[in-house]
Amino acid sequence: MLVGFYNKDNGALEENTALYLQKAVFVPLTPPEDAPAGFLQRAYAEFAESFLAQPLLLLENSTVSLAGQIDVDALSQAVVDVYGTSTQKPRPSSEELIYLLAHVVDLQKQMHEKSQGSLLYLKAVYTQLSFLSNNIRLRFAGSSKADDVKPAQDKYLEAHIRSLVDKEEITRLLKRFTASQTNSMEQNYASLLAGYAITLTLFLKNLSFTLLYNASDLLKNDCNNAVQSAFSSPKPKRSEQVGNYYVVPGLDFRMFKTIVTTAIQMLYERDSRRKFLPTDHWHMTSYFDMTQFVPAVVTEEQRQHDLRHAGNAEEDEDMDVDDEDSEDGMEDHSYSASSRAFARTSRYALLERMRRQREKSQRDRLLATIGPKLEILRNMPYVLPFEARVRIFREFVHLDKLRRRDGFPDPDAWRAHMMDRHGGWGENSPARSVVARHSARIRRDSIFESAMNQFWELGEGLKEPIQITFIDDFGNEEAGIDGGGVTKEFLTCALMQVLSPEEELFESNTENAIYPSPTKFDQARVSLQKHGLVEGSAEWDEQMADLMKHYEFIGRMIGKCLYEGILIDFVFAGFFLLKWALSATDSVYRANLNDLREMDEELYQGMLTLKNYDGDVADFGTDFTLQDQVSRKGDRVLTETRKLIPNGDKIPVTNENRLLYISYVARHRLMVQPHLVTKAFLRGLGTIIDPVWLRMFNQNELQRLVGGDSSEIDVEDLRRNTIYGGLYVIGDDHEEHPTVKLFWDVVQSLPDDDRRLLLKYVTSTPRAPLLGFSQLSPKFSIRDAGVDEARLPSTSTCVNLLKLPRYSTKETLREKLLYAIRSNARFDLS
Structure with missing residues (x-):
């Protein structure tokens, strides 16, 4: 019809x-x-x-x-x-x-x-x-x-x-x-949208995993692409077959893999900032034998390390050949002879480049073949549980110590090895010279400055064992045998000193999370101008370089703590930690409004008001500029107007471009303004800790790696991993001393807040090591401190030692212990 x-x-x-x-x-x-x-x-x-x-x-x-x-x-x-x-x-x-x-x-x-x-x-x-x-x-x-x-x-x-x-x-x-409505029907249908998002992320996650883990198989038909591209320009294709997979037109396998893995990484970063996916959504442990995964990854890393070093040596030789060829081509001959020589050199250089491209392609395929687990770990680390990645991190550090210390990671064993290797400990022995470079006399009143002055030239040599002698306020040497304890005290005290608000090198947000001061470079510039220095002069450059050295050395010191497994009681801002994780790759930190809130709540609220304003934002008279404060706290306020884009002072903010303006404000505050100090810090951190290792963790996990686990203190785990001294040493009967038994009964009865105060009182940090107290270095220790029950327990935080008098009753022990930890009684730094 x-x-x-x-x-x-x-x-x-x-x-x-x-x-x-x-x-x-x-x-x-x-x-x-x-x-x-x-x-x-x-x-x-x-x-x-x-x-x-x-x-x-x-x-x-x-x-x-x-x-x-x-x-x-x-x-x-x-x-x-x-x-x-x-x-x-x-x-x-x-x-x-x-x-x-x-x-x-x-x-x-x-x-x-x-x-x-x-x-x-x-x-x-x-x-x-x-x-x-x-x-x-x-x-x-x-x-x-x-x-x-x-x-x-x-x-x-x-x-x-x-x-x-x-x-x-x-x-x-x-x-x-x-x-704004939130009735039950809308919530039900919102779950459909969530289901769609989960389905999408699952698809991308599985696709990325396949592209990375099976890269060597997928690259089999891609062997000669680099050589072919050197001879001719690629012709457009409808599709390109790579192994059993088809790549979209104009997109080779590597680019396709990069796009997919970048997309899933962005989703993961968003989920890390504000959780919107289910717990364990990212894990893919069923794809691996987890009992064998850690040693397998370490083996792959060692093989790739050897292959990379062999490849780097070949590339250096190739570079030498290219340099010689270039010099030959520039000899003073007649025009025709020079032309012929240039032609021969060009053909030779082209062939050499093709050869290197082919060898690099083969090496990349070999790396992918022997290291599929590493490819996953470096590009999709979140498919493994956090604890597994922490174990891998510690194994990577241990492997690095073995390489650098000739197989002797223990400090004392390394020093003994240096003596044997260099013919003893004589006055002119190379061993003495090496150890001397790793030793320092540190003044209590200027720990960080003393360390920077004496250890700066070490560079990555700071990874080696260091020996510290503290000098008290009267110029006398403090007694102390290291064994890891003095080094821990040195690192934690130096960082506590330099990261304090008085130094103004770092700032803190409303949650007391710290980050490098974005205005420090501007403040230094204004201060130097006030003292009559001219920008670009030798003294000016020296002062600015010294400021950058401070940030770089802070990075090295934090890296040393990570390298040695020493926890530090600092909380870093999430957006700053994210930059650590991204420093290993070509990925760049992407500033966003949520991170701006973490840095500056007031500015964030202003941007949010602008974003949601119903009227005409042109009425505000705002343009694409921003006022930066360049004076130090307490000084007369000085500001400078910064253009967010070229000619920003002539471009008004309108309803149409306000989102662009907000993004540029976030970019300026989070990236542009702190760029120099952040770059210096990351350079120092990367000197000690391979940035690829940090890539295994998101910002929340990095905080746990630096400062320990915030979960409830496991008293039984602490008890199993405690060692005893003096009269408290456990004898052949395997029975604990009566005072030790009372101590653990009291600790077990304490709320978690008090347990954390106890842990901080003894170790200087209120959080447990990530893999349990077996990882605490030095071990948690208890030693008897005499029979005077009127005394308070005291500590030597440098060696994680609690000096506990021989209390006879639980009531007395509880009273004295709580008084000590809650009043933060003076640490006995003996």
């Missing part, structure tokens, strides 16, 4: 066709007054299955007129029922279901505001896509025809189904969830 209204000659609808079409279609969808229950549901189900699932060009040219009379929720429910069990009819074929999807999407677009509130529509789309994803891929992936020669119906299907991933459509779907 409906076909008669369609002009087959010119493809146009005849006059009044839309009106007849509406009557023919919608009369059955309009229930009469005496309609039985369920009439509308059955009518829409038939409309969906029998009408919308057919390739009807008449319908596809009439959606504007049809959409106005459709009940959005009834149609959406009917579509969901097609995939459910509510109908007894056989489900339409895949091709018919694809037409149904395209027609529903098309009708929804024409419904405009009617469909904005339809959460059932979201469920309908989600249901269809979940069922048809493979069919849609197969239906359109093989189509290579140009649009002008495709059948009209194919163009219709493709256009509307692909529109689901258009920015406009995604914005329309997401807009619903910015509303």
Whole structure:
């Protein structure tokens, strides 16, 4: 009946066709007054299955007129029922279901505001896509025809189904969830959106894992790409086959892998900032034998290290050859002779470059072959549990110590080895010279400055064991045998001194998390100008270089703590820690509004107000500039106007560009302003800790790596890993001393806050090592401190030692212990 209204000659609808079409279609969808229950549901189900699932060009040219009379929720429910069990009819074929999807999407677009509130529509789309994803891929992936020669119906299907991933459509779907209502139905449908996000991340995670873990197999057919590209320009291809995988046009395997892994990394970073995915969502432990994973990764790392060093040596030799060739080509010959020599040199250089490209490609494939677990660890570390990555980190450090110390990671064993290697400890012995460079006399009143003056020239040699002799306020040497304790005290005290607010090298936010002062460089510049120094003069450059040295040496000191497994009681800002993790790769830190909140709550609130302002933001008179304070705290306030973009002072902030302005403000505060000091710090940190190792952790995990575990103190684990001295030494009967038993009974009864105070009192940090107290260095120790029960317990934090008098009752022990830890009684730094 409906076909008669369609002009087959010119493809146009005849006059009044839309009106007849509406009557023919919608009369059955309009229930009469005496309609039985369920009439509308059955009518829409038939409309969906029998009408919308057919390739009807008449319908596809009439959606504007049809959409106005459709009940959005009834149609959406009917579509969901097609995939459910509510109908007894056989489900339409895949091709018919694809037409149904395209027609529903098309009708929804024409419904405009009617469909904005339809959460059932979201469920309908989600249901269809979940069922048809493979069919849609197969239906359109093989189509290579140009649009002008495709059948009209194919163009219709493709256009509307692909529109689901258009920015406009995604914005329309997401807009619903910015509303303030939170009733149960909206929460249910919000879970559909969450399900979509989880499905997407699972797909990307599995794809990335496959591309990384099976890279060597996927690269088999990519062997000669570098050589081929040296001879000719690549021709455009519809697709490029790499192993068993097809890469999209114009995108080789490596670039495709980079894009996919970068996308999943960005999702992971967002989830790390503010959790929106389920616990353990990122883990893929079932893909590995976890009992063998850590040693396997360490073995891979050693083999890759050896291969990289061999490759670097070859590249150095190649560089020497290139330099010699260049010099030959520049000899003073006649023009024709010079031309011939240049031509020969150019051909030779080209062949050499091709050879190196080929060898590098082969080496990359070999690295991928012998190190698939490392590829996962470096690019998708989050697929492994945090504790496994901590073990790997410690193993990497241990392996590095073995390499650097000739197989003697223990400090005393290394020093003895140096003596044997260099012929004893005589006055002119090289061993004495080496150890002397790693020794320092440190003044208590200027620990950091003393350390920087004496250890700066070591560079990465700070990784080696160091010996510290403290000098008291009267210039006398303090007694103390290191064994790891004095080194720990030196590092923690030096950092406590230099990171204190009085030094103004670091700032803290409202949560007391610290980060390098973004204004320190500006403050130094203003201070030098005030003292009459000219920018660019030798003294100016020296002062600025000294400031950068301070930040770099702080990085080295924190790196040394990580290297030696020494916990420090500092909390770093998340955005700053994220820069640590990203320093190992070509990835760059991406400033965002959430991180700005962590740095400057007041500025964040201002940007949020600007972002959500309903009026015309041009009324604020803001332009693309920002005022930076360049004076020190306490001094008269001085500011400088900084242009966020070229000619920013001439570009007003409008409703259209305000998001761009906000992004530039965040970028300036978080990246541009602190760039120099952050770069210096990361350079120092990277001198001691391979940045690739830090890449294994997100910002929250790095904080735990630096400062320990914030979970509840495990008293039994601490007890198992405690050693005793003096009368408290456990004898052959394996029985603890009565006072020791009382001590553990008291500690077990304490709330976790007091347990943390005890741990901080003894070790200087309130958090446990990440892998338990067996990792604490030096070990937690208890030694008797005499029979005077009036004394308080005291500590030697440098060696994690508690000096505990021999209390006879639990009440006395509890009273004295709590008084000591809660009042933070003076540490006995003997």
